[in-house]
Amino acid sequence: MPSFDIVSEIDLVEVKNAVDNTSRELGTRYDFRGVKASIALNKEVVKIEAEADMQINALRDMLRANLSKRGVDTRAMDAEKCDASGKFWSQNIKFKVGVDQPTAKKLVKQIKDSKIKVQVAIQGDQLRVTGKKRDDLQQAMRLVKECDLGMGFQFNNFKD
Numbered sequence: 001m002p003s004f005d006i007v008s009e010i011d012l013v014e015v016k017n018a019v020d021n022t023s024r025e026l027g028t029r030y031d032f033r034g035v036k037a038s039i040a041l042n043k044e045v046v047k048i049e050a051e052a053d054m055q056i057n058a059l060r061d062m063l064r065a066n067l068s069k070r071g072v073d074t075r076a077m078d079a080e081k082c083d084a085s086g087k088f089w090s091q092n093i094k095f096k097v098g099v100d101q102p103t104a105k106k107l108v109k110q111i112k113d114s115k116i117k118v119q120v121a122i123q124g125d126q127l128r129v130t131g132k133k134r135d136d137l138q139q140a141m142r143l144v145k146e147c148d149l150g151m152g153f154q155f156n157n158f159k160d
Helices: 013-028 053-069 101-113 134-146
Strands: 003-007 039-041 045-050 076-079 083-085 088-095 118-123 125-133 154-159
Touching: 003 134, 013 039, 013 053, 045 053, 053 076, 053 088, 101 118, 101 125, 101 134, 118 134, 125 134, 134 154
Parallel strands: none
Antiparallel strands: 003 125, 003 154, 039 045, 045 088, 076 088, 083 088, 118 125
């Protein structure tokens, strides 16, 4: 029986490359001359530090642009609240990995409401979609791409 998995993953190598590109761009930008600002990747968390809240926003936008150039879905970014300590501002940016339970339930509901002849099962942090026809599976993929649930979805393990 044909099936595929719906997952939400990011490529950490591409995230590291985007952080490195943002760091290089930080050294050449005119609005960051003479300003202590930094961006660093520690495991799966990007830490941004600067002297002002406006510069934090600019760094986050630079990171978002570099991530999209590298093919990483920017909807996976989860920026925490900016913290001020002394004269420095900092912000941690985490990346959402895996389909969380509420999002998975919404996705299952949307697929079932569309009356496509497929079965959807939640398996941990991914969803397994099975159907009798390949066309039905492709129609389900199209539906998942069109719905906006604040996450980027990938399709793995397509079996015919």
